[in-house]
Amino acid sequence: MDQGHILEIRDLTKRFGGVTAVNSCSLALAPRKIYGLIGPNGSGKTTLFNCITGLERRDDGEVYFKAERIDGLKPHQVARRGIGRTFQMIRVFPELSALENLLVVTAEPFEVAHRKALELLQFVTLDRLQKEYAGNLSYGQQKLLEFIRVLMTDPELILLDEPAAGVNRTLLNELLAAITNLRDQGKTILIIEHDMKVVMGLCDTVFVLDYGEKIAEGPPSVIQTNERVIEAYFGR
């Protein structure tokens, strides 16, 4: 595989019964970039995330992370290698406090982890609520907590499944700034997002899926005018 890519997916296929959710899909991500993954509902975006992170077993194809094959690994093994993700439906640990949600995911010494957790909580203005059960936080707050929980493990590649949904405007701008900032620190980010404004403003490159196939790839400005993309979204 190409040494220049941090993640490379080759001919990945995933079927559920008669439905081919991801169909012979290939993508390659270069490091230090923000990638967008868009497509109509049911086009296979989240399934692709699940296949990368090991939550679903692919039927066919290969996934390489930093030149090593990771398809077939268990989810926690993938995570330990440096791939972090958030979920479309929030998955915080509801009966752990906001702080504990962060502390539990790292093996760093307690003092170090605690300091890092407090910084992250401050960053998303949740430090006041650190002792509150995560399940008692608002939807937007849980979304942010899930986002900073990923940062706790310091992954090199971050997969975000609709990070902007349900987050208010002010906070959203900060979140987007934070994502850009992560890239500038050397992280690679792949984002599923429906809000086109967000995608166009944030991403360096956009992949478009339709019925599990990659139908387009390129900078946002080009993608916007791509005929196949318009067709997939609006029909002919």
Added chain:
Amino acid sequence: MKRVAPAVLVIGLLLLVLYPLMASGYEIRFMLQLFMWVALAQSWNLISGLTGYVSFGHVAFFGTGAYAAAILVTSHGWHWAPASMMGGVAAVILALIIGYPCLRLKGPYFAIATLGLNEVVRALVSYFESVTGGGSGISLPPIAATGQIYYAMGLAALAVTAAAHLIITSRVGLRFMTIREDEIAAEAMGIDTARYKLYAFLLSAFIPGVVGGLFAQDTGYIEPISVFPLLTTITMIVMVLFGGKGTIWGPVLGAVTLFVLQEMVWVRFLYLHQILFGAIIVVVVLLMPKGILGMLQERYRLPRTI
């Protein structure tokens, strides 16, 4: 409060140490059984209260420990104390064998599998007559050791409560709880849930095995139906649910309250305590699903680590 609690604990323990010197035989046996229930409830809490994997077969570890210890005592001439420790080891080995396949099952399927497991172990014990005596059971040589078994049982209850304290106040405990909270998210965050589940299961099997061995020596006679009753598992579950699952002191509170209550009722009305248990299950599930401590924690914002 932070200074008072340890002081109360130390005084309480001291009184329990001196207790056999002042109590009658019946009273010692009463406390001994109370310790046994604390140890069993606390053990069940380690797997089911923390990871959320509800074990309906926990008495299998108790029975296995009882049989292992009884066989060592009668056929190999062991002293009951090391024999009971080996009972714990036997229970852990059983947990290792069944934990690996069963812990892949989720929710009700795990519960049903463990329920079936207990029936299988009981049937096996009945079947291998040459080793276990089959349906006619095993009689242990009678010895006057109630006082010593009182202390051993007390130590078992203390050890598992101390272990619960260590676990629940550490990140290991938090990792156990992430399995209960959201196993998929825990995996995606790099937590090896299969391994942590197995750790919790093995931990939760050891003390019931030890306690089973002590029970065998204390009663002097065991048979399959006396050490593998489903009711024992149910009692552990009810005690933990009543006191507060996933907490350190909930199982202790539940075991003490329900055991004392049960003895008071049982002395007067033979079968009423079973009705009482059923009623408590209904009340707890409907009105305070988090148990007494869980409810207090929520209402008064107490830390979880109680």
